[in-house]
Amino acid sequence: NAGVMQNPRHLVRRRGQEARLRCSPMKGHSHVYWYRQLPEEGLKFMVYLQKENIIDESGMPKERFSAEFPKEGPSILRIQQVVRGDSAAYFCASSPGDRGPSNQPQHFGDGTRLSIL
Amino acid sequence: AQRVTQPEKLLSVFKGAPVELKCNYSYSGSPELFWYVQYSRQRLQLLLRHISRESIKGFTADLNKGETSFHLKKPFAQEEDSAMYYCALSSGSRLTFGEGTQLTVNP
Numbered sequence: 667n668a669g670v671m672q673n674p675r676h677l678v679r680r681r682g683q684e685a686r687l688r689c690s691p692m693k694g695h696s697h698v699y700w701y702r703q704l705p706e707e708g709l710k711f712m713v714y715l716q717k718e719n720i721i722d723e724s725g726m727p728k729e730r731f732s733a734e735f736p737k738e739g740p741s742i743l744r745i746q747q748v749v750r751g752d753s754a755a756y757f758c759a760s761s762p763g764d765r766g767p768s769n770q771p772q773h774f775g776d777g778t779r780l781s782i783l
Numbered sequence: 784a785q786r787v788t789q790p791e792k793l794l795s796v797f798k799g800a801p802v803e804l805k806c807n808y809s810y811s812g813s814p815e816l817f818w819y820v821q822y823s824r825q826r827l828q829l830l831l832r833h834i835s836r837e838s839i840k841g842f843t844a845d846l847n848k849g850e851t852s853f854h855l856k857k858p859f860a861q862e863e864d865s866a867m868y869y870c871a872l873s874s875g876s877r878l879t880f881g882e883g884t885q886l887t888v889n890p
Binding site for chain 2: 669699701707708709710711714722757771772773775
């Protein structure tokens, strides 16, 4: 089991461009979570998704950020018109979800380091 | 709202010394607490969770609801324990993390 796979590991964008971050959960996991870690800070929850559904997006900025987890393929975190303040490490985690998310430890990917020039 | 506080950003001990990484939380419900560890150049991984009451790599953590704490302890630190440690609280769908403590174990 390869674990949670995120790509790319590093992403550089200029201000105003779009950033797409991908996350493939562990095999058998149907719940995906995205977290953001700004420099010198802890991880902050952004969004929780199940296949084709956004369950909790209370941590997502209201504008420019969106997330999806389609029936087929990886989960995508999309940031439109990036700004310098979007520079951060973005981590994805997954869990099986068959007993409810609060009972399932989350397994993390290596993260994507986004740098905005 | 839930909150996790790790008061020490940096902690340095000598090999063989006891180590305690502090974690305090605030949460109105019944908390589920975790410790995650990130070794150099590796991904964040689960170290232990309070409901399992395990000892992993010699580490233990006891939930103290009266003091709202979940401190991580090890009686004899090893050099390979040097890493970033995060305390986290689960409330339904999300984990709330502390800001982490960088532990360095010196030879």
